[in-house]
Amino acid sequence: MAEPPGRPAPLIRFEGVTKSFGAARAVAGVDLDIAQGEFFCLLGPSGCGKTTLMRTLAGFETPDSGRILLDGADLAGVPAHRRPVNMMFQSYALFPHMSVEANIAFGLRQDGVPRAEIAERVAAIVRTVQIQGLEKRRPHQLSGGQKQRVALARALVKRPLVLLLDEPLAALDRKLREDTRFELKELQARLGLTFLMVTHDQDEAMAMADRIGVMEKGRLVQVGAPAEVYETPATRGVAAFVGDSTLIEGVAGAFDGAAARLRVRAALGASSPEFVVAAREAPAEGSAVTLALRPEKLRLWTEPPEAGTPNVLEAEVWDLGYLGDKTLVRLRLPGGGTVRVSRLNASRRPEAGLSAHQRAWIGFDPADAVLLTR
Amino acid sequence: MRSGAERRARAGRALVAGLPFAWLVAFFLAPFGLVAKISLSEKANARPPYRPAFAAGDGPGDVLDKLSALSLDNYRLLAEEPLYLDAVLTSLRLAATATVLALLIAYPVAYAMARAPGRLRPALLLLAMLPFWTSFLIRVYAWIGILKPEGLLNAALAWLGLIDTPLEILNTEWAVQIGLVYSYLPFMLLPLYAALERIDPTLLEAGQDLGAPPWKTFWLVTLPLSRPGVTAGCFLVFIPALGEFVIPDLLGGSETVMIGTVLWSEFFGNRDWPLASAVAVVLLVAVVAPMVLWRREEARRTEAPT
Numbered sequence: 001m002a003e004p005p006g007r008p009a010p011l012i013r014f015e016g017v018t019k020s021f022g023a024a025r026a027v028a029g030v031d032l033d034i035a036q037g038e039f040f041c042l043l044g045p046s047g048c049g050k051t052t053l054m055r056t057l058a059g060f061e062t063p064d065s066g067r068i069l070l071d072g073a074d075l076a077g078v079p080a081h082r083r084p085v086n087m088m089f090q091s092y093a094l095f096p097h098m099s100v101e102a103n104i105a106f107g108l109r110q111d112g113v114p115r116a117e118i119a120e121r122v123a124a125i126v127r128t129v130q131i132q133g134l135e136k137r138r139p140h141q142l143s144g145g146q147k148q149r150v151a152l153a154r155a156l157v158k159r160p161l162v163l164l165l166d167e168p169l170a171a172l173d174r175k176l177r178e179d180t181r182f183e184l185k186e187l188q189a190r191l192g193l194t195f196l197m198v199t200h201d202q203d204e205a206m207a208m209a210d211r212i213g214v215m216e217k218g219r220l221v222q223v224g225a226p227a228e229v230y231e232t233p234a235t236r237g238v239a240a241f242v243g244d245s246t247l248i249e250g251v252a253g254a255f256d257g258a259a260a261r262l263r264v265r266a267a268l269g270a271s272s273p274e275f276v277v278a279a280r281e282a283p284a285e286g287s288a289v290t291l292a293l294r295p296e297k298l299r300l301w302t303e304p305p306e307a308g309t310p311n312v313l314e315a316e317v318w319d320l321g322y323l324g325d326k327t328l329v330r331l332r333l334p335g336g337g338t339v340r341v342s343r344l345n346a347s348r349r350p351e352a353g354l355s356a357h358q359r360a361w362i363g364f365d366p367a368d369a370v371l372l373t374r
Numbered sequence: 375m376r377s378g379a380e381r382r383a384r385a386g387r388a389l390v391a392g393l394p395f396a397w398l399v400a401f402f403l404a405p406f407g408l409v410a411k412i413s414l415s416e417k418a419n420a421r422p423p424y425r426p427a428f429a430a431g432d433g434p435g436d437v438l439d440k441l442s443a444l445s446l447d448n449y450r451l452l453a454e455e456p457l458y459l460d461a462v463l464t465s466l467r468l469a470a471t472a473t474v475l476a477l478l479i480a481y482p483v484a485y486a487m488a489r490a491p492g493r494l495r496p497a498l499l500l501l502a503m504l505p506f507w508t509s510f511l512i513r514v515y516a517w518i519g520i521l522k523p524e525g526l527l528n529a530a531l532a533w534l535g536l537i538d539t540p541l542e543i544l545n546t547e548w549a550v551q552i553g554l555v556y557s558y559l560p561f562m563l564l565p566l567y568a569a570l571e572r573i574d575p576t577l578l579e580a581g582q583d584l585g586a587p588p589w590k591t592f593w594l595v596t597l598p599l600s601r602p603g604v605t606a607g608c609f610l611v612f613i614p615a616l617g618e619f620v621i622p623d624l625l626g627g628s629e630t631v632m633i634g635t636v637l638w639s640e641f642f643g644n645r646d647w648p649l650a651s652a653v654a655v656v657l658l659v660a661v662v663a664p665m666v667l668w669r670r671e672e673a674r675r676t677e678a679p680t
């Protein structure tokens with residue numbers, strides 16, 4: 001990645017980091033820069049290598065090849081206990097034989113911080129994460145949310161250069177998880193700390209991160225702001241994993257450079273309708289391409305739309321999934337294959353005039369389809 | 375109707391709680407009372423070999439007479455006769471040393487077992503328990519063959535050129551000490567393994583992440599968390615080792631007199647049941663006292679947060 005001019009040197013730099021376990025390649029040549037004060041999120045399905053990549057920074061895994069620079073210094077050979085990064089573990093890993101206070105003070109004691117200062121800093125962080133009154137308790141006397149806060153306090157109290165968060169919200173129930181998202185984000189902004197989070201939950205990544213790095217089979221396949229990753233996924237994998245997409249395979253046709261429009265012949269069973277999609281550059285005519293269609297960007301008509309509407313397909317409503325805020329409609333295309341369309345339930349009137357097995361027409365604007373060549 | 379069901383439930387609970395209690399009273403407390411009573415009696419050359427014995431036909435007056443005939447003479451003898459005191463002290467020393475040695479040997483072994491790859495652990499556990507498949511007596515006998523002057527150990531040392539004359543190990547305290555450590559090692563190993571295996575490895579990572587080098591993480595996290603295993607192992611070794619009779623008898627010769635040896639010879643050699651019972655009571659107190667102290671300490675420790 002080239003540095004835009006004027007941007008400060010990155011706080012963290014991964015350079016060609018590779019790590020295998022036996023024959024399994026967990027991380028395959030990852031290059032990544034993370035800036036000071038950034039909230040960066042590694043997103044991917046389980047087993048994609050995101051946790052391994054984070055653990056190489058913490059010092060729990062040694063890369064087979066490549067370098068990791070933290071604040072300009074190569075971390076090779078620096079053991080975990082000397083790295084100025086702290087991790088919040090997925091299981092929290094609170095010491096069960098110590099009180100909350102002793103857990104939080106543990107790291108400061110290791111650094112030989114004077115007693116008075118330890119007491120002061122522990123008290124301050126206890127206020128920051130709002131766990132006053134729990135100082136004397138043991139971890140088994142805490143609720144899940146309280147444990148999460150203690151783990152956060154324990155990692156933050158050392159004022160690390162980077163706070164590593166391994167699925168920080170996975171063990172919380174839904175409501176608490178959503179509240180904590182904003183709290184964590186707010187805390188990160190207030191402290192001006194660099195956060196590196198690992199998660200498989202795309203909502204979490206979208207809601208919290210400044211930038212998301214999507215990993216797939218050990219590779220970092222796309223890095224960008226949440227909206228960028230969502231609206232312009234770089235690969236089929238990203239389109240399928242981040243958010244919901246209907247993928248339609250096709251073959252590239254003629255390219256109209258002036259209008260930046262590409263014709264794509266879709267392979268939908270027996271029928272092969274031709275679509276027009278927005279494209280900045282033309283893939284070779286005849287090469288395989290994939291169209292990714294987001295459910296919320298597809299339009300749905302119960303009557304045939306007026307002539308001249310682009311990219312219209314006739315389909316059969318297969319089933320309706322009512323989700324409260326929206327309804328997910330699954331439709332079967334005549335040539336086989338299903339398409340998902342979501343309809344916002346913006347008023348309290350239930351979905352009128354739509355029922356299973358009726359005929360419907362779907363369509364999309366040329367600019368709303370994502371053209372994927374990888 | 376509801377109260378009837380409630381009463382039945384309460385009776386059921388009482389039964390569930392009461393049965394083991396009744397079992398303990400019938401088979402532990404009652405026999406112990408009997409032993410305590412015999413220890414306060416006088417030796418007799420009859421059946422039973424002690425006086426006074428209570429009979430079914432005794433009236434209240436007889437019982438009172440017989441109660442007043444009980445005395446602490448046996449305990450006085452135990453305290454005054456250096457042979458007995460020596461035996462108690464020797465036993466305490468050997469058992470304590472065996473406990474410490476077993477702990478020092480078993481801890482690293484248990485640690486390695488607990489950190490071994492998951493698929494290896496059942497095999498390692500099996501190896502640790504393998505000695506139990508052979509009779510305890512035979513295993514102690516085997517040590518005679520190893521430790522005797524012309525035995526395996528001396529032969530090996532001589533072959534290596536480390537010694538010229540065979541070491542006198544058999545029939546000394548050394549032999550007893552070796553036998554005790556060997557025999558009770560698995561009892562230390564298994565609870566230690568169980569305790570160490572239960573420790574979440576991410577706790578050790580957390581320790582290092584927070585700045586403690588591995589040795590310090592061991593000291594601050596692993597060791598305190600393995601304490602239940604250490605305590606259980608120490609009791610499981612110390613208690614039977616204290617009363618051990620076979621090992622000093624076979625390996626220690628006449629030189630090493632442990633309290634178990636005294637107990638045996640008083641019972642079966644001298645047929646002095648009252649004195650033997652007094653020894654048994656002393657042995658029990660020696661075992662129970664540290665356990666009670668430990669329990670009290672443990673209760674205080676868990677109440678007060680660190």
